[in-house]
Amino acid sequence: MNLSDKEFIKRAYSSVPMYVELTGDLDINLDNITEIKELxxxxxxxxxxQDSIIAADSIPLLYGNKLIVKKTSGSTGKYMDVFWKNKDYVKSMLPLWLMRKRMYNISPDDRMCFFYTMMEMGKEQDTYMNKSQLGFSKSRLDDENLHRVYKKMKEFEPKWLLLQPSIGALLCEYMDKYNEKAIESIEYIEMSGEILSESVRAEVERHFRCNVVNQYGANEFNSIAYECPNGNMHIMESNVIVEVLKDGKGVEDGTEGEVYISTRTNSAMPLIRYRIGDIGKICTGKCDCGCEWKMFELTSGRVSDYILCADGSRVTSYTLVRAIESVNYIYENVIRQFRIIQKNIEEFHIILVVDEDDLDMCDVIERVFKESIMETRLAGVDYTFEYKTRLIPNDENGKFAYFKRLVG
Ligand SMILES: [Zn+2]
Structure with missing residues (x-):
């Protein structure tokens, strides 16, 4: 552990209530820590x-609304707000921007398109636009809307796209169906948010005829690893420390295990040795791309699945995630975790985890949820709700599937 890590950890452990408590309980002497694995x-x-993961000096910023708030991706099924100081946030994004520029000639002012679950929460917006960015809502990606999206993308002439692999696959399917050609201006597509399978990568490469680059990130940390032109994912070592553990013990490089991440930049909410819920390994060997940072491979991560409709068509499960996010926007994160199960073609079972005090809010939660479904194919179907006050444990594979489809 270098000196700046040591100072960062010492500051975090002496100013974040959760760590102060752990330090006392476990009798940790911060001056004697030499390796992160001792924590x-x-x-x-x-x-x-608990709210006790915010550093003491950031509490006034938190209550003064001076911190950046990022919601952890709803698609993991568990909600958490992540708070950042502005300067830390910029610093955490810097290695990603440097690598995008150096490896693929992509700069922050290049035109790009992306897809979002919710932009300005609670507001019904189909698109978001500023000088160099054009974003589309994931809530209603039927053929009619994809047609509109594709047309707008063509007119905007983006240099690059930031996509979830499932959205990339959906675009390819749309292009095949309507015989759409690749958009000439697109030179680079970055995939993030879900595990990128080789088949989806190949499809997107074949359709768009450009570089398809994988990025592993999480709102808790921003970028964690990024793929170089040699196809290796390099750990963003100036932003995070990545460890792989099995049964609580560190494993040798090359061995698969649970991924734990520590931030090197977020001083307001410093997550240290945090189990992110993914399975992966730190790779052995060296890459000759010029990047000295270690290589990493994600072997099991977030996967997205499709909802199957009565007419045989498919809808991305983000459509229902968005409805849950609407509820959380209006009622301040009342839903702590969710799981959506498609039991039959027109039958959905929704499990929601809320605090015991909020159990009397079922009626309003269900009403807002139903009102927030933008997709007509999902508006008239049956929804049953089940409430829990304890978080749902992970599946046997150690992962949590927020969406499960039992038909088709
Ligand atoms: Zn490399």
């Missing part, structure tokens, strides 16, 4: 239960 690990479950 305890933490989980999302522990963090979502």
């Amino acid at each position: 305890p690990t933490i989980t999302k479950e522990e963090v979502v239960k």
Whole structure:
């Protein structure tokens, strides 16, 4: 552990209530810590239960609304707000921007298109636009809307796209169906948010005829690893420390295990040795692309699945995630975790985890949820709701599937 890591950790451990408590309970002497593995690990479950992960000096900024708030991706099924100081946020994005520029000639002012679950929460917006960015809502990606999206993208002439692999696959399917050609201006597509399978990568490459580059990130940390032109994912070592553990113990490089991440930049909400819920390995060997940072491989991560409709068509499951996010926007994160199960073609079972005090809000939650479904194919179907006050445990593979389809 270098000196700046040591100072960062010392500051975090002496100013974040959750760590102060851990330090006392475990009798940790911060002056004697030489390696990060001497510190305890933490989980999302522990963090979502308490507000005590904010550093003392950032509390006035938090209440003065001076911190950037990022919602952890709803698609992991568990909600948590992540707070950043502006300067830390910029610093955490810097290595990604440097690598985009150096490896693929992509700069922040290049035109780009992306897809979002919710932009300005609670507002019904189909598109978001500023000087160099054009974003589209994921809530209603039927053929009619894809037609509109594709047309707008063509007119905007983006240099690059930022996509979830499932959205990339949807675009390819649309292009095949309507015989659409690749948009000439697109030179680079970055994939993030879900695990990128080789088949989806090949499809997107074949359709768009450009570089398809994988990025592994999370709102808790921003970018964690990024793919170089040699196809290796390099860990963003100036932003995070990545560890792989099995049964609580570190494994040798090359061995698969649970991924734990520590921030090197977020001083307001410093997550240290945090179990992100993905499975992966730190690779052995060296890459000759010029990047000295270690290589990483994600072997199991977030996957998205499709909802199957009565007419045989498919809808991305983000459509229902968005409805849950609307509820959380209006009622301040009342839903702590969710799971959506498609039991039959027109039958959905929704499990929601809320605090015991909020159990009397079922009626309004269900009403807002239904009102927020923008997709007509999902508007008239049956929804049953089940409420829990304890978080749903991970599946047997150690992962959590926020959406499960039992038909088709
Ligand atoms: Zn490389």
